[in-house]
Amino acid sequence: MxxxxxxxxxxxxxxxxxxxxxxxxxxxxxxVEQEKCYGVALKGQNDCKAGPGTSCAGTSKIDYQGNAWSLVPKGTCEQVESKTSPTGYGQLQAFTEKRG
Structure with a gap:
């Protein structure tokens, strides 16, 4: 025993x-400090904010939606590719997607 x-x-x-x-x-x-980065999430994979009529996380309707954000390590947002951003990179503020 x-x-x-x-x-x-x-x-x-x-x-x-x-x-x-x-x-x-x-x-x-x-x-690790995080920051909100707009325009980098793929459709339905945002962390929050996706405009009027949406509830929050996972509600983005298109890839790289300009008013939907994801958390990224602080200082890296403007280095992440965004195919709809005017600069081609994530933004610290919501933006209107460029079409094209």
């Missing part, structure tokens, strides 16, 4: 150690 108890205790200790070691990585990921 002691062998079974020892194996169970070892398994429990190992499980606890693994779960504790995973926490710091998760906390670090949460610390």
């Amino acid at each position: 002691n062998k079974t108890l020892s194996k169970a205790s070892l398994a429990l200790a190992l499980g606890a150690a693994l779960s504790v070691s995973a926490v710091p990585g998760t906390a670090q990921a949460a610390e």
Whole structure:
């Protein structure tokens, strides 16, 4: 009986150690600052805001919709491609899509 108890205790200790070691990585990921980037989400994959008559996340009607945003790491928005943006890149403010 002691062998079974020892194996169970070892398994429990190992499980606890693994779960504790995973926490710091998760906390670090949460610390990365994010910003709203308009015009970079694909249809139905935006994080929020997609204009009148929409509820929020996942409501964009077209790829690269100018009034729908996705969260990206801070400082990278204007480097992300946007096929409808006047500059060809994501924008920090909503915009009217260029047609063409």
